Amino acid sequence: MSIGTGIEWTDATFNPWTGCTKVSPGCKFCYAALFDSRHLHEKQSHWGPGARRMPASEAQWEQVAALNRRAEKRGTPLRVFCASMADVFESEAPVAQQKRLWETIAATPHLRWQLLTKRPERVLETIPEAWRVTPPPNVWYGTSVESADYLRRVAELQKVPAAVRFLSVEPLLGSIPLMPLDGIGWVILGGESGPHARPMEAEWAREIRDQVVRVGVPLFFKQWGQHNSKGRRMKSKKFKGYNRLDGKTWRQFPKEAS
Numbered sequence: 001m002s003i004g005t006g007i008e009w010t011d012a013t014f015n016p017w018t019g020c021t022k023v024s025p026g027c028k029f030c031y032a033a034l035f036d037s038r039h040l041h042e043k044q045s046h047w048g049p050g051a052r053r054m055p056a057s058e059a060q061w062e063q064v065a066a067l068n069r070r071a072e073k074r075g076t077p078l079r080v081f082c083a084s085m086a087d088v089f090e091s092e093a094p095v096a097q098q099k100r101l102w103e104t105i106a107a108t109p110h111l112r113w114q115l116l117t118k119r120p121e122r123v124l125e126t127i128p129e130a131w132r133v134t135p136p137p138n139v140w141y142g143t144s145v146e147s148a149d150y151l152r153r154v155a156e157l158q159k160v161p162a163a164v165r166f167l168s169v170e171p172l173l174g175s176i177p178l179m180p181l182d183g184i185g186w187v188i189l190g191g192e193s194g195p196h197a198r199p200m201e202a203e204w205a206r207e208i209r210d211q212v213v214r215v216g217v218p219l220f221f222k223q224w225g226q227h228n229s230k231g232r233r234m235k236s237k238k239f240k241g242y243n244r245l246d247g248k249t250w251r252q253f254p255k256e257a258s
């Protein structure tokens with residue numbers, strides 16, 4: 001678990017396991033896969049079909065319980081992004097770790113679990129049966145949409161009963177002129193970082209902002225990424241104005257269903 005993460009739309013990240021398989025162009029420069037290949041824990045890659053997924057340690061699970069106690073003590077919930085180094089809904093997910101994750105979520109009511117996936121079509125068949133009827137109040141389900149080619153993911157997410165449904169439009173790789181926003185409670189928007197980052201055109205970002213603002217959905221504009229609003233490559237992803245869209249910062253969060 002990582003508390004005080006650099007990901008500004010959450011408070012902590014937790015990975016019940018590490019490892020995944022790339023599924024779409026948004027995965028092309030997956031930071032987690034790159035990190036895994038550089039560090040090669042267990043001297044093997046955890047990416048791709050058939051590769052072993054590396055489970056979290058006991059100490060990491062204990063940190064989740066500690067974070068829940070901390071949130072309870074301070075009287076306001078803490079957000080946990082799950083997972084930054086895996087996709088908890090992939091078909092090769094380790095079943096025991098997945099089951100433990102559901103139990104842990106149920107036992108940590110002071111945390112807000114941000115379950116972000118590129119496989120929303122698998123959510124309903126994967127979550128505990130009871131959650132299909134009564135959604136847990138501390139779970140936010142999200143899906144990534146990098147271009148108009150992946151709008152079917154939004155339709156899948158809209159089928160999931162949830163306290164909050166959100167979209168991660170990051171890295172935005174193309175124009176999305178008609179984003180379906182019914183039942184969506186939050187949108188995160190951003191460009192790509194890293195040595196091979198693809199630029200996000202300013203018009204694509206504005207197009208999303210305008211649609212989201214029109215229907216009153218909270219927006220979190222995370223960053224331009226490695227390219228600024230003019231498409232120029234920058235040395236650092238945190239250059240002046242990296243998180244401003246037409247001069248304005250957008251750091252809104254969803255209203256939770258009561």
Ligand code: SF4
Binds near residue numbers: 020021023030031032
């Ligand atoms: S789904 Fe996420 S974790 Fe898995 S390869 Fe794609 S970007 Fe990486």
